[in-house]
Amino acid sequence: MALTPLSNRAYACIEKKVGNHVVAEISEDGLSDLFSKATEVQNRLCSIPLEERLIVIDKIGKAWAEKHRKGELDALKSELSDSTGYSPGMIDLEFSLVHSAINALSIKQNLDASFPPGISCLDRFTKVGNDEYCWFRPRGPVFIISSGNSLIPPLIPTTISLATGNMTLLRPSLANFSGVKAVYSLLEEMGGDVAELMREALTISYFSHDSPSLEYLLSKSKIGVINFWGGEPARTEISRRVSSNPSHPALIINGPLTGYAIVDAAGADESAALGLAKNILLYDQQLCSSPTEGVFVGGWAEAVEFVNRVGKRLDELTEKLPPKLTESHAYIIEAVRRSLQFKGSMVFKSASSPSWTIALSKSRSILDDAIQAFPEFGLHARRRFIEIIVVENYEDALEMIEGLPKRKSFRGIDGVQSVGLSVSDDVRERLCKGLAERGIFRILPLEDMYMRSALEPYDGMNLAQAFTYAVYRRDRILAE
Structure with missing residues (x-):
């Protein structure tokens, strides 16, 4: 069965084979037709009060939660487990989190934090000074290019784009296409003019990397914002194409x-052990917030005791969230474990299967040495694996984080997004200052690094403002 677009109208499409999938891509003519109505659709959407738009968004989240509760998403869960490589239990957990991402309260809080004049500035001219006003208007159409296996990440920018009144075109990954489409298909089950207009404003379609339609979108279309989530070489190629768009x-x-993760002897309690274990297992460490390395500030014996606690928790959690292992992964992880032990790391591992691994190393990363013999064990291939490096002081921890993007075992990433802390109170403020100075975007309790507050920016960026532009108005004369 072909992966077909989600749209309010039938646009011209081209069917093609992409890997094991048959994909129906919206053609260049179809995209031109779609964008020809962008200004009209956005003006109509913005004429509807924000509160009414948020009510429809909230209904999407509630309808999804109800379908999940009734077991109506089981077939989709099985499909996504096959396409993403996540276990059915992991997919089920992700399904339960959709409503936390798509609900009126969280979106409203995000928008309120994004616009200092308050969310009224999305509906009308709002006073910002003495006879001075701002009105934030949609900058779209917005084209969002998402990547990865997880369902939640593409939902966040898409929902914010819609809430701020933009015509929105989302290109999910092949792995999560069916899940993303299923979420927003719930708009079709809702009556009313607002839901109908939001259906008209949202289109979901896949485009392959060599697609003429994608080339048109990036370099020729009348698009307002392109939001790309991903790395090289796609990032450079997309930037090159966009630079030629008139x-x-x-x-x-x-x-x-x-x-x-940063843990010290004072913070190495049961709560920290459970928190680290949970973050290692959730999404198989494929989130930008997932801890893929950590430091323990303290003595070796204390570190060993803490890692033993983490291992116990990992075994308990693995029973609820078993991994989906391939024979090749099992082989490579055993080889890497032996290499790490040979080079000086103490390796902790699951007793029953190669489902999780913790390497405890002194002063420096041993994985950097092992990766030379196993280049296929790069960051994106590692699952439920973490190296914890025992250091003497907090400055060593900061230096490890600062140098991480240059290391062989972390090739392909820009840096550290999230740092989870479980440290003594007397060093927390100093440590947070040092992390901020090194460009870290999120500093959080270790226990729930994977959770996102409605007030948070996205990788240091205010997406709602990026999807809008400010119309400034002044009614008083400044010149004397």
């Missing part, structure tokens, strides 16, 4: 990032 769209890039 419409000069804004290009917003959210590059590949990773997470990091």
